[in-house]
Amino acid sequence: MTLTFISVLPSLLNTNGDAENAVVLARRARWAGLDASVVAVEELSDLPERVDAVIVGSGSDSTLSIARTALLPFHDHFRRWGTEGVPILAVGTGWELLSWGIELASGGAIEGLGILPGRAVPGAGERRIGDLVVRSPRFGRLVGFENHARDYVQAEASPLGRVQAGIGNGRGSSQEGVVMGSVFGTHLHGPVLAKNPAFADAVLAEAAQRAGLAYAPGAAALTIDAHAAAAREAQLRAAGLAPDAGP
Template sequence: MSEPLNIVIAVIAPSLLNTNGDSENARVLARRADWAGANATVVDVESAADLPEYVDAVIIGSGSDSALTPARDLLLSIQEPLRVWATAGVPILAVGTGWELISWGVERAIGGVVDGLGILPGRGVPRAERVSGDLVLSSRFGRIVGFENHARDYVGAEGSPLGRVVSGSGNGRDSSQEGVVMGDVIGTHLHGPVLAKNPVLADHLLTTIFERRGQVYARGERAASVDDYAQAARTQILESLGLDVD
């Protein structure tokens, strides 16, 4: 019998980038990995010294505008390994502010620009009014649901979108798109945390993680029962919006 797979998931700056609970996407991945028979460890990275030597996935959450500069400075301090991992196919999920900070950057409504890392194409630009509410996408993973809460649109997203907007704003500017995907790097406005509400997306990331380590991911029995709760939440959102339930 083979030894259990040891998986390391790095969550970047959870003290700065977790205002919508998006850092908890790391815990979702870890728990589902555990249920699949692996040993998963979540490492909080608050400085370059905290960064593990090896990671299987990276989670970057969202934060307030007051956290833009300190969060960007932390990301800059780990820019080289982030770029290496992105190129090597390590799954990276970045939400909201975290997504904007690994893009070309953020244009601020008060003036000035916070430069990003340039890992993903596009940038955040101010919109006239904040958008807040349920966001539903059609995607290659089926329906994806979550909550958007942002005062910036996202322009220049030259990669593939995460999905097409069925209800909500998404990237804005009448693009009808939400998020951007390049390789195994995903940027999105979706809060929730998105992986808790959309197990199929979590399992997609875990499939990639396991395959990179030469193993096959199979959803654990415990995950199957928990996913019923996610489906109930999804159904409630879709019905409230007058959309067909998937």
């Protein structure tokens, strides 16, 4: 069996390379001896018969309306995937488009697909740009980079984790992201799964289990993870935080 990871609208939603989280999943799966493929999905006709995980990257505000229109035909599929436990990772504006909606600084609004609770609202003050470190109860410490002008509200009961450095969802919540079952929304760019192997492996393990397969990181992954750990340590030190504890 081949695990199939799809990236939705990568032509519009890959500003920070976040669509490449699908590539991270496929590569780690192959390192574990599993067959895996990545499918770029720009329209419904591109959808493969089987979908094992879904990635929605981030785009620019100039294409928000275009991206929303292009995502709308996928609404029922997102609903079904979420209900069936297919892992979905949405980053930045891709996450906002899966929310209840986006309130714009201009006074207008864009209706979201309603897959995740909460909505994006104009941030108070300067754009949030810089290192973001989050403590997640499910995935441990997560690191990445945030670059967003909006805050995220009305999802305080289901965050991805608590902010240790950076802004995250903002409004003084000290929270980052949102989780609903196996659907994750986050401001973490990186791509987040490349910087956080434990998060990637958790998503992979869930996808593999749904497919009746077993997943354990391969030898190549362990080598790459050592480089990721060094990069994480440098970012944590720059943020004034203690490095991750060793094994």
